[in-house]
Amino acid sequence: MVRRPRLNPVAAAARNRVEDALTDVLLPAGAASGAAPEEAAPLVLVACSGGPDSLALAAAAVYFTKGGRCRVGAVVVDHGLQEDSAAVARRAAAQLAGLGLSPVEVRTVEVAATGMGPEAAARTARYAALDAAARESGAAAVLLGHTLDDQAEQVLLGLARGSGTRSLAGMPARRGPYRRPFLDLRRADTEEICSFYGLDPWHDPSNTDPAFARSRVRTQVLPYLEEQLGPGVAPALYRSARILGQDADYLEQLSSEAYAGLRAEAGGDILLPEEGLRTLPASLRQRVLALAAIEVGGTQPSFERLLAAETLLERRGSAGPVQLGGRVGVYRQVRGKSVLPGGPSYGNLVFRNNRPGTEPPSRSTQE
Structure with a gap:
């Protein structure tokens, strides 16, 4: 045998x-x-x-x-x-x-x-x-x-x-x-x-x-x-990678749910309400901002760019736009200027892809 x-x-x-x-x-x-x-x-x-x-x-x-x-x-x-x-x-x-x-x-x-x-x-x-x-x-x-x-x-x-x-x-x-x-x-x-x-x-x-x-x-x-x-x-x-992978999956699930509940759309722009963003913890808020940038055609923003976008929520100084990469910018909608049809949309951050031929928003410094 x-x-x-x-x-x-x-x-x-x-x-x-x-x-x-x-x-x-x-x-x-x-x-x-x-x-x-x-x-x-x-x-x-x-x-x-x-x-x-x-x-x-x-x-x-x-x-x-x-x-x-x-x-x-x-x-x-x-x-x-x-x-x-x-x-x-x-x-x-x-x-x-x-x-x-x-x-x-x-x-x-x-x-x-x-x-x-x-x-x-x-x-x-x-x-x-x-x-x-x-x-x-x-x-x-x-x-x-x-x-x-x-x-x-x-x-x-x-x-x-x-x-x-x-x-x-x-x-x-x-x-x-x-x-x-x-x-x-x-x-x-x-x-x-x-x-x-x-x-x-x-x-x-x-x-x-x-x-x-x-x-x-x-x-x-x-x-x-x-x-x-x-x-x-x-x-x-x-082992660290496995632990962090589980954490990342959970944070991404929470941020996707938060984003779905906050986003509105107007003529190709994505709007996120400032008040809703302020209530989110930083780890979720930054992910939500990134999701909006990606949805309008941008790339994943760097951590520094996301921090710059968060400063718009402080309502001090410039209303933007803050460039997030991939021709995408975000700005704070100033009082009296409408984005959503039919009425004012004050109180939102507006994400826009500044494609060639698209007029960028004006740089308002104070409201």
């Missing part, structure tokens, strides 16, 4: 994480028996770079093709940022096909030279390619290989930027079709999984390039903190 090799405990844990992430996607074991898997089982895509995290994720996910619980394919995004990127993508695709994933697709993207920085530009191009692949294939979910270490790095970067609760919550385990099953696994775990399956992962040289802030956090900052504070810094940052 031939003994089957015992499943590596870390590989078993990885399978469990994938199953938990796909509870709403996977069919019951054996549900597709008697029917072609292509016809009966939902498709799950793995976003794969060829690195240890995404290769390990692919190896864990493909297990669920047994019994027709799902089909598992992969998308390899070639950013074209290195001379050998095409060869790296082909090699990753070959390993994925060898694991049994199908379909396996390589998508080459062009990373725009914009003012957002190379990492952000590459991320934008990558998600555009993944969105298109999921849409065209009808995939039920897209799996991403981010680990606990990635989450810890994200939290530290957010702290360095002075970010708010949502940013410090790091990457969500689930957003739309995207799932991150490995957020509580260590990077070393994914390397062990690759070794167990005989995979040869690619190690991106940019991960150790000190030109990138994330690379410096990975190779210098986190090791230094571990040395000075003792082991366990990365898991502690991961």
Whole structure:
């Protein structure tokens, strides 16, 4: 009798994480028996770079093709940022096909030279390619290989930027079709999984390039903190992200409810009553102001811009407008000037997108 090799405990844990992430996607074991898997089982895509995290994720996910619980394919995004990127993508695709994933697709993207920085530009191009692949294939979910270490790095970067609760919550385990099953696994775990399956992962040289802030956090900052504070810094940052994520979800729910109860609309502008805003605690008030700015076509305002908008509620000095970004400004409606049809609307903050051809409000300084 031939003994089957015992499943590596870390590989078993990885399978469990994938199953938990796909509870709403996977069919019951054996549900597709008697029917072609292509016809009966939902498709799950793995976003794969060829690195240890995404290769390990692919190896864990493909297990669920047994019994027709799902089909598992992969998308390899070639950013074209290195001379050998095409060869790296082909090699990753070959390993994925060898694991049994199908379909396996390589998508080459062009990373725009914009003012957002190379990492952000590459991320934008990558998600555009993944969105298109999921849409065209009808995939039920897209799996991403981010680990606990990635989450810890994200939290530290957010702290360095002075970010708010949502940013410090790091990457969500689930957003739309995207799932991150490995957020509580260590990077070393994914390397062990690759070794167990005989995979040869690619190690991106940019991960150790000190030109990138994330690379410096990975190779210098986190090791230094571990040395000075003792082991366990990365898991502690991961726990903080989970706690802050719960807090952010609750605050966003409360602020959405408050915003829905306060907002009025007039000719494309959004009006929020000053009295209602003053009754809100600062954490909710700033979120409500941001929601109004975003609804009229702006971007998420900075903390400093939101504080400037709050000064309008003090009714001292200028009535605005305060610029919130994305051509959106907010001003205090002065006495005797109407925004809402049919009568005065004094007592509101007015959010307006100053698109070309739109006359901005006058700068009234006193009422």
